[in-house]
Amino acid sequence: MRLLFLGDVVGKAGRTAVTDKLPGLIAELKLDCVVINGENAAHGFGITEAIYEELLDAGADCVTLGNHSWDQREALVFIDRAPRLVRPVNYPSGTPGRGAALIEAKNGAQVLVVNVMGRVFMDAMDDPFAAVEREVERAPLGRVADAIVVDIHAEATSEKQVMGHVLDGRVSLVVGTHTHVPTADHRVLSGGTAFQTDVGMCGDYDGVIGMDRAEPLRRMREKTPGGKFEPAGGPATLSGIIVDIGANGLATAVTPLRVGGVLAPT
16 A cells, blocks of 8 residues: 655645645545645644534544644644544543544544654653554554554654664654754664654645744744744645555555655756
């Protein structure tokens, strides 16, 4: 099977890139499953039910979140009726929603999607490694799940890389999100797990991590409070990773995807 993971969708520019380009990519690249990180989709902060449905209509099979999961307060309510919306699995017990979902892909395959948040330079969370281990043990690759995708939403590159090595050979893909800049280390690890430290974002790279650059530049130079961050509105680059997965659920090939905007296309 062939799976596409798209990085953090930032604001209207990112959503427009997804809705305009994803349906054609699904047909052209013969994609069986599409997972999208949508935690910045609502004006750069969180997600709404309407946007969640918009991403599914564009061809997403599952949407993951991160540290902005609850910035739109309606997410606390609608997430329980959104079976393909996955928030970090290591939120405390009792948090609304789910941290993992076993979804049916376009080709009928069963795909386990796990979302987890890192702890280094991030909010205090439960142990990300133990939380992911529990989900993988509940739906092991080759017995319950035909493929397993782990989105580690984290700041530190080292923490993301440790997660890749911990899960190597037991999941199909470990991919980093959150920092919005694609890294050049996409590869298949020795045990057969596809990995990339950060997949980048679906947003306007002419801003600052997807935000209009005026306010971040002012804050960093003047060190005083000011206006709100606003998403950059220029043409967005669709940034993702394509993984070819064999019958055993492990990766056979990995290819970066960049379409549109200011980054060099792949």
